[in-house]
Amino acid sequence: MAFPDLTYLESNATLPQDSIMEKGIRIADLFGTESGFVGKKVVVQGWVRTKRDSKAGISFIELNDGSCLRSLQVIAGLERPEYAEVLPKITTGSSLLVEGELTSSPGKGQSVELQADRIQLYGWADPAVYPLQKKRHSFEFLRQIAHLRPRTNTLGAAARVRNRMSFGLHRFFQERGFHYINTPIITASDCEGAGEIFRVTTLDPAQPPADGNPYESDFFARPAFLTVSGQLQAEIYALALGLVYTFGPTFRAENSNTSRHLAEFWMVEPEMAFYDLEDNLRLAQDCIKEMARIMLNECAEDLEFFARFIEPEVRSRLETVAESPFEIVPYTDAVDILKKSGEKFAFPVEWGGDLQAEHERYLTEKVFKRPVGLINFPRSLKPFYMRVNDDEKTVAAMDILVPGTGEIIGGSQREERLDVLLEQMKIKGISPDDYKWYVELREFGSVPHSGFGLGLERLVQFVTGIPNIREVIPFPRTPGHAEF
RNA sequence: UCCCCGGUAGCUCAAUGGCAGAGCGGGUGGCUGUUAACCACUAGGUUGGCGGUUCGAGUCCGUCCCGGGGAGCCA
Structure with missing residues (x-):
């Protein structure tokens, strides 16, 4: 295990194999220098936006890694027996690593696509409950799922x-x-703006100090605000x-x-x-x-x-x-x-x-x-x-x-x-x-x-x-x- | 905080006071170098909560909760 750019203590010199992450290329970089990568083998990692199946021959997977707006179209040929297990689990929202050759695309809508040699599923997303669909959602709905939006x-x-x-x-x-x-x-200046301000205190509102100046026992010993x-x-x-x-x-x-x-x-x-x-x-x-x-x-x-x-x-x-x-x-x-x-x-x-x-x-x-x-x-x-x-x-x-x-x-x-x-x-x-x-x-x-x-x-x-x-x-x- | 509008299937929305619906999404099957894919079948509902009017309420009234738009405050 070679990490020329990292120095480990002797006891940590070898890490378990599965802790080593493969580092893929960002999809933005693939599109940014398209011609430079055509014909080359690359690794990408991201989340599935949609998958369109062709039972006759191939699956089309839209992979997005957030590096740019565009998704990369991944082509998975069904003739590979090892795909029989992984392809059905590739659903909208699931996360993947894909290795393959970048080629120019014969289809409309994208100039290049990735011919997958290897697909690794990081995390599945159950399509029955994954909230994001292949359609437009209202902003109000998306606010309720701020962790996915x-x-x-x-x-x-x-x-x-x-x-x-x-x-x-x-x-x-x-x-x-x-x-x-x-x-x-945190500031003690409370009147610079006329508006309402948030109070900062360590006092328990359920058990305020019985009498006297309540701020004496507060953290800053005076009123404090955000x-x-x-x-x-x-x-x-x-x-x-x-x-x-x-x-x-x-x-x-x-x-x-x-x-x-x-x-x-x-x-x-x-x-x-x-x-x-x-x-x-x-x-x-x-x-x-x-x-x-x-x-x-x-x-x-x-x-x-x-x-x-x-x-x-x-x-x-x-x-x-x-x-x-x-x-x-x-x-x-x-x-x-x-x-x-x-x-x-x-x-x-x-x-x-x-x-x-x-x-x-x-x-x-x-x-x-x-x-x-x-x-x-x-x-x-x-x-x-x-x-x-x-x-x-x-x-x-x-x-x-x-x-x-x-x-x-x-x-x-x-x-x-x-x-x-x-x-x-x-x-x-x-x-x-x-x-x-x-x-x-x-x-x-x-x-x-x-x-x-x-x-x-x-x-x-x-x-x-x-x-x-x-x-x-x-x-x-x-x-x-x-x-x- | 005030004014207006809204809350119905997972999502987006229909439904004169009279049988709870569609599209998308999900599942199953079919088909196809597809790209908002397509075709067929199928599952899925306490109509925001509580109370009232009525033979009958998603629909009308009251109230509360939640959301959106506008206003004020300002970045």
Whole structure:
């Protein structure tokens, strides 16, 4: 047994024969360099999507290993006596190793196929109870079998695209000199977002401390929560390393049941020293454009699938985003445009009020037909940390809206002036004592800085056209749902 | 949390208050370089739960549970 790349202790020098896995080639690599493998003997491993039997001569097995959307057609000649036992057990969902020669295919639908010399069944799947069929399932049904749904075309493609987007985001920021910072999951900052937050405690709710301050006996000796954003901590490192980003899970305990919200989601949050709102907008635009290009260029096969079966518009939207500059619209102008549009909205538009989802969609999908960066919102609508503009009525906030998905980015230039920050905290009813460290950043070497948050799941929804956010995260957490 | 729609076979869905159905999937047999394969036969049901109206309820009423869409919150 030779493992030139591994060193074992003497006692483990020989492993049992059956612990040695054969390493097959990924089906994506077979298709990626088709001509190079034709006529060669290869080993593949994967799961059976379908099998079509020809009692007269051969069986056709569609084998998928998840490396790409396409399955490999395996040809099993029935003349081999050893197949008599294994072929009947090859059912949809079962797992196989197949060895054979890759040949060009005489049939329609695929350029190459594998002539099986040897078939090894890893695990059988009982067709009477295996839930995935050779047909289209509803997303609602697939959510109930989240342990099997990545074996479907749509969910598998979504997982691959999510991976490319995650990697693409890291690459985008790393190429620009950003440092990846891990901000805490558990935090004691409880009022940064107005929304509901998850409590972190080791106390037993069935047996709370009898009296006194319950937190004294709790793990952190104070109230603690799951983070709703890494921004405030990212600012600390931006004011030391210049360009930083966080990329991690985020938690919101809102009782919101929509196709765009999760209780646990992933967010990338860049934070940049010496960036004003315009720099911030430029970076956000470059980032979204780069993600659109990655989808178009590096996920072509999965994109083709989404365009065909999920959302016909997805490709043209991506091309528009990749090519055209974003429309930057001050909030005040947006209100004017909406008021003069003559469009009948369910909610009236008034300066000082939040724009409704219908207003945002109208702007990005009807008026401008491309991504829109809304900036300079009324001060009263936005959190304390956003920088107050010279008019003292608005803050240097920005929301990026994209056609089809709506808000995908929220960000701002941060308030770096100590006196203005303290005034903002007072207006918003936030105690500087609870944010002593945040205030001190303005006392010691404060600089102008900016940042934004980009929701990974919203991004994946945007580039795939998948309508419900619960399909673009492997294990969705929503009110009443934490299975798997 | 609010508004709307829905819950019937493993899945996707039909069924004027009057016999519980189809397609797909499963099983059996047949046929074929097949590819959403095809043909025949066959098994498969507490119509989400509870209560009510009625001679009779999948259908009407009440209530609860679950799911979806929209809204709000936001990523």
